[in-house]
Amino acid sequence: MSRILVIEDNATLAQGLRNNLEFEGHSVAVAATAVDGMTAASVGDADLIILDLMLPDGHGQRLLRDLRDRGVGTPVLILTALADEADKVRGFRAGADDYVTKPFGLMELIARVEALLRRSRPRPSGGDSRPIVFGDVRIEPGTRVVTRGGVPVSLRPKEYELLVALARREGQLAGRLDLLREVWGYQDEVQSRTVDTHIAELRRKLEDDPANPRLLLTVRKAGYRLISPTEPL
Numbered sequence: 001m002s003r004i005l006v007i008e009d010n011a012t013l014a015q016g017l018r019n020n021l022e023f024e025g026h027s028v029a030v031a032a033t034a035v036d037g038m039t040a041a042s043v044g045d046a047d048l049i050i051l052d053l054m055l056p057d058g059h060g061q062r063l064l065r066d067l068r069d070r071g072v073g074t075p076v077l078i079l080t081a082l083a084d085e086a087d088k089v090r091g092f093r094a095g096a097d098d099y100v101t102k103p104f105g106l107m108e109l110i111a112r113v114e115a116l117l118r119r120s121r122p123r124p125s126g127g128d129s130r131p132i133v134f135g136d137v138r139i140e141p142g143t144r145v146v147t148r149g150g151v152p153v154s155l156r157p158k159e160y161e162l163l164v165a166l167a168r169r170e171g172q173l174a175g176r177l178d179l180l181r182e183v184w185g186y187q188d189e190v191q192s193r194t195v196d197t198h199i200a201e202l203r204r205k206l207e208d209d210p211a212n213p214r215l216l217l218t219v220r221k222a223g224y225r226l227i228s229p230t231e232p233l
Helices: 011-023 034-042 060-069 085-094 106-120 157-167 176-184 194-206
Strands: 003-007 027-031 048-051 076-080 098-101 132-134 137-140 145-148 216-219 223-226
Touching: 003 011, 003 034, 011 027, 011 106, 027 034, 034 048, 034 060, 048 060, 048 106, 060 076, 060 085, 076 085, 076 106, 085 098, 085 194, 098 106, 106 157, 106 176, 132 157, 137 157, 157 176, 157 194, 157 223, 176 194, 176 223, 194 216
Parallel strands: 003 027, 003 048, 048 076, 076 098
Antiparallel strands: 132 137, 137 145, 216 223
Protein backbone atom coordinates (compact mmCIF):
# COMPACT_ATOMS: atom_id res chain seq x y z
CA MET A 1 0.00 0.00 0.00
CA SER A 2 1.42 3.37 -1.06
CA ARG A 3 0.89 6.48 1.05
CA ILE A 4 -0.30 9.56 -0.82
CA LEU A 5 -0.60 13.08 0.57
CA VAL A 6 -3.13 15.32 -1.19
CA ILE A 7 -2.63 19.06 -0.56
CA GLU A 8 -5.84 20.60 -1.91
CA ASP A 9 -8.17 23.24 -0.46
CA ASN A 10 -11.22 22.24 -2.52
CA ALA A 11 -12.88 19.84 -0.10
CA THR A 12 -15.05 18.18 -2.74
CA LEU A 13 -12.14 17.55 -5.09
CA ALA A 14 -9.90 16.37 -2.24
CA GLN A 15 -12.53 13.91 -1.06
CA GLY A 16 -13.05 12.65 -4.61
CA LEU A 17 -9.32 12.08 -5.02
CA ARG A 18 -9.17 10.31 -1.67
CA ASN A 19 -12.07 8.01 -2.55
CA ASN A 20 -10.67 7.05 -5.95
CA LEU A 21 -7.08 6.59 -4.78
CA GLU A 22 -8.20 4.51 -1.81
CA PHE A 23 -10.29 2.41 -4.21
CA GLU A 24 -7.03 1.75 -6.08
CA GLY A 25 -5.51 0.46 -2.85
CA HIS A 26 -3.58 3.51 -1.61
CA SER A 27 -3.60 5.14 1.81
CA VAL A 28 -4.51 8.82 1.48
CA ALA A 29 -4.07 11.82 3.79
CA VAL A 30 -5.44 15.28 2.97
CA ALA A 31 -4.17 18.76 3.93
CA ALA A 32 -6.17 21.86 2.98
CA THR A 33 -3.53 24.57 3.55
CA ALA A 34 0.13 25.19 2.80
CA VAL A 35 0.97 25.15 6.51
CA ASP A 36 -0.72 21.81 7.11
CA GLY A 37 0.75 20.46 3.88
CA MET A 38 4.27 21.45 4.91
CA THR A 39 3.81 19.79 8.30
CA ALA A 40 2.47 16.56 6.79
CA ALA A 41 5.05 16.44 3.99
CA SER A 42 7.99 17.16 6.29
CA VAL A 43 7.28 13.98 8.26
CA GLY A 44 8.57 12.15 5.21
CA ASP A 45 6.30 9.12 5.31
CA ALA A 46 4.41 9.88 2.06
CA ASP A 47 5.35 7.99 -1.11
CA LEU A 48 3.78 10.68 -3.32
CA ILE A 49 2.41 14.20 -2.92
CA ILE A 50 -0.40 15.61 -5.07
CA LEU A 51 -0.15 19.39 -4.78
CA ASP A 52 -2.54 22.18 -5.72
CA LEU A 53 -0.79 25.49 -6.45
CA MET A 54 -3.50 27.95 -5.41
CA LEU A 55 -3.78 27.39 -1.65
CA PRO A 56 -5.58 29.79 0.72
CA ASP A 57 -2.45 30.64 2.74
CA GLY A 58 0.29 30.55 0.11
CA HIS A 59 1.42 29.43 -3.33
CA GLY A 60 2.10 25.75 -3.85
CA GLN A 61 5.30 26.48 -5.77
CA ARG A 62 6.80 28.12 -2.69
CA LEU A 63 5.74 25.13 -0.59
CA LEU A 64 7.35 22.77 -3.08
CA ARG A 65 10.55 24.80 -3.23
CA ASP A 66 10.74 24.86 0.58
CA LEU A 67 10.30 21.08 0.70
CA ARG A 68 13.11 20.55 -1.80
CA ASP A 69 15.34 22.99 0.11
CA ARG A 70 14.73 20.92 3.25
CA GLY A 71 15.83 17.79 1.43
CA VAL A 72 12.36 16.24 1.04
CA GLY A 73 12.69 14.15 -2.12
CA THR A 74 9.16 12.70 -2.22
CA PRO A 75 7.81 12.71 -5.80
CA VAL A 76 5.36 15.58 -6.35
CA LEU A 77 2.56 15.73 -8.90
CA ILE A 78 1.19 19.25 -9.31
CA LEU A 79 -2.57 19.35 -9.92
CA THR A 80 -3.71 22.85 -10.81
CA ALA A 81 -5.86 25.05 -13.02
CA LEU A 82 -2.74 27.02 -14.07
CA ALA A 83 -2.23 25.68 -17.59
CA ASP A 84 0.22 28.13 -19.20
CA GLU A 85 3.55 26.70 -20.33
CA ALA A 86 5.35 29.26 -18.14
CA ASP A 87 3.49 27.96 -15.08
CA LYS A 88 4.50 24.42 -15.95
CA VAL A 89 8.14 25.38 -16.36
CA ARG A 90 8.11 27.17 -13.01
CA GLY A 91 6.53 24.11 -11.43
CA PHE A 92 9.19 21.77 -12.75
CA ARG A 93 11.96 24.17 -11.76
CA ALA A 94 10.52 24.30 -8.24
CA GLY A 95 10.95 20.53 -8.05
CA ALA A 96 7.80 18.90 -9.48
CA ASP A 97 8.00 15.45 -11.05
CA ASP A 98 4.78 15.78 -13.06
CA TYR A 99 2.19 18.44 -13.84
CA VAL A 100 -1.53 17.88 -14.52
CA THR A 101 -4.00 20.66 -15.29
CA LYS A 102 -7.64 20.92 -14.23
CA PRO A 103 -10.03 19.76 -15.51
CA PHE A 104 -8.36 16.36 -15.78
CA GLY A 105 -9.23 12.81 -16.73
CA LEU A 106 -9.40 10.60 -13.66
CA MET A 107 -7.97 7.51 -15.35
CA GLU A 108 -5.02 9.48 -16.74
CA LEU A 109 -4.35 10.98 -13.32
CA ILE A 110 -4.35 7.55 -11.70
CA ALA A 111 -2.03 6.25 -14.44
CA ARG A 112 0.39 9.10 -13.76
CA VAL A 113 0.23 8.45 -10.03
CA GLU A 114 1.04 4.78 -10.59
CA ALA A 115 3.91 5.69 -12.93
CA LEU A 116 5.47 8.03 -10.36
CA LEU A 117 5.11 5.42 -7.62
CA ARG A 118 6.74 2.75 -9.79
CA ARG A 119 9.66 5.01 -10.61
CA SER A 120 10.23 5.96 -6.97
CA ARG A 121 10.34 2.39 -5.65
CA PRO A 122 13.83 1.06 -4.82
CA ARG A 123 15.32 -0.94 -7.66
CA PRO A 124 17.09 -4.27 -7.23
CA SER A 125 20.82 -3.98 -6.71
CA GLY A 126 23.35 -5.59 -9.01
CA GLY A 127 22.75 -3.46 -12.12
CA ASP A 128 25.48 -1.93 -14.25
CA SER A 129 27.20 0.63 -12.01
CA ARG A 130 30.03 1.58 -14.37
CA PRO A 131 30.51 5.35 -14.76
CA ILE A 132 29.12 6.98 -17.91
CA VAL A 133 31.20 9.82 -19.33
CA PHE A 134 30.34 12.22 -22.16
CA GLY A 135 31.97 15.59 -22.70
CA ASP A 136 32.85 16.92 -19.25
CA VAL A 137 29.87 15.18 -17.64
CA ARG A 138 30.25 12.03 -15.55
CA ILE A 139 27.40 9.85 -14.24
CA GLU A 140 27.98 7.43 -11.35
CA PRO A 141 25.00 5.02 -11.50
CA GLY A 142 26.01 3.33 -8.25
CA THR A 143 25.54 6.55 -6.27
CA ARG A 144 23.37 8.54 -8.73
CA VAL A 145 25.94 11.34 -8.58
CA VAL A 146 26.39 13.54 -11.67
CA THR A 147 29.34 15.88 -12.04
CA ARG A 148 30.27 18.43 -14.66
CA GLY A 149 33.94 19.30 -14.83
CA GLY A 150 34.33 17.58 -11.46
CA VAL A 151 31.64 19.74 -9.83
CA PRO A 152 28.47 17.97 -8.56
CA VAL A 153 25.27 18.83 -10.45
CA SER A 154 21.98 18.76 -8.55
CA LEU A 155 19.38 16.83 -10.58
CA ARG A 156 15.84 15.96 -9.60
CA PRO A 157 14.98 12.23 -9.77
CA LYS A 158 13.27 12.39 -13.16
CA GLU A 159 16.03 14.56 -14.62
CA TYR A 160 18.58 11.96 -13.55
CA GLU A 161 16.55 9.05 -14.94
CA LEU A 162 16.02 10.87 -18.25
CA LEU A 163 19.74 11.60 -18.53
CA VAL A 164 20.65 7.96 -17.85
CA ALA A 165 18.02 6.73 -20.33
CA LEU A 166 19.64 8.88 -23.02
CA ALA A 167 23.20 8.00 -21.99
CA ARG A 168 22.53 4.24 -22.13
CA ARG A 169 21.68 4.59 -25.81
CA GLU A 170 25.27 5.66 -26.56
CA GLY A 171 24.39 8.37 -29.06
CA GLN A 172 21.31 6.72 -30.58
CA LEU A 173 18.01 8.52 -31.01
CA ALA A 174 15.33 8.32 -28.31
CA GLY A 175 11.79 9.24 -29.33
CA ARG A 176 9.59 11.24 -26.97
CA LEU A 177 7.10 8.40 -26.57
CA ASP A 178 9.91 5.95 -25.84
CA LEU A 179 11.17 8.25 -23.10
CA LEU A 180 7.67 8.81 -21.70
CA ARG A 181 7.21 5.04 -21.41
CA GLU A 182 10.69 4.32 -20.06
CA VAL A 183 11.11 7.17 -17.56
CA TRP A 184 7.52 8.07 -16.65
CA GLY A 185 5.67 4.85 -17.45
CA TYR A 186 3.13 6.59 -19.70
CA GLN A 187 1.16 4.97 -22.49
CA ASP A 188 1.33 5.94 -26.18
CA GLU A 189 -1.94 7.83 -26.12
CA VAL A 190 -0.77 10.27 -23.44
CA GLN A 191 0.25 13.63 -24.89
CA SER A 192 2.73 15.51 -22.70
CA ARG A 193 5.41 18.19 -22.88
CA THR A 194 7.12 16.61 -19.89
CA VAL A 195 10.12 15.31 -21.87
CA ASP A 196 10.76 18.66 -23.55
CA THR A 197 10.55 20.54 -20.25
CA HIS A 198 12.98 18.16 -18.55
CA ILE A 199 15.38 18.33 -21.50
CA ALA A 200 15.37 22.12 -21.19
CA GLU A 201 16.25 21.82 -17.50
CA LEU A 202 19.07 19.34 -18.21
CA ARG A 203 20.48 21.68 -20.83
CA ARG A 204 20.33 24.57 -18.37
CA LYS A 205 22.39 22.56 -15.89
CA LEU A 206 24.80 20.74 -18.22
CA GLU A 207 25.37 22.92 -21.29
CA ASP A 208 27.66 25.93 -21.60
CA ASP A 209 25.07 27.54 -23.87
CA PRO A 210 21.62 25.92 -23.38
CA ALA A 211 20.28 27.74 -26.46
CA ASN A 212 22.95 26.06 -28.61
CA PRO A 213 23.39 22.62 -27.04
CA ARG A 214 26.35 20.38 -27.83
CA LEU A 215 25.56 17.48 -25.51
CA LEU A 216 21.77 17.05 -25.52
CA LEU A 217 20.77 17.26 -29.17
CA THR A 218 17.33 17.63 -30.74
CA VAL A 219 16.53 15.38 -33.70
CA ARG A 220 13.84 17.36 -35.51
CA LYS A 221 10.38 15.75 -35.45
CA ALA A 222 11.84 12.60 -33.90
CA GLY A 223 13.16 13.12 -30.37
CA TYR A 224 16.50 13.60 -28.65
CA ARG A 225 19.89 12.02 -28.42
CA LEU A 226 22.93 12.43 -26.20
CA ILE A 227 26.35 12.54 -27.80
CA SER A 228 28.23 9.26 -27.49
CA PRO A 229 31.43 9.06 -25.38
CA THR A 230 33.56 8.88 -28.54
CA GLU A 231 31.80 11.67 -30.44
CA PRO A 232 33.86 14.89 -30.71
CA LEU A 233 32.37 18.11 -29.34
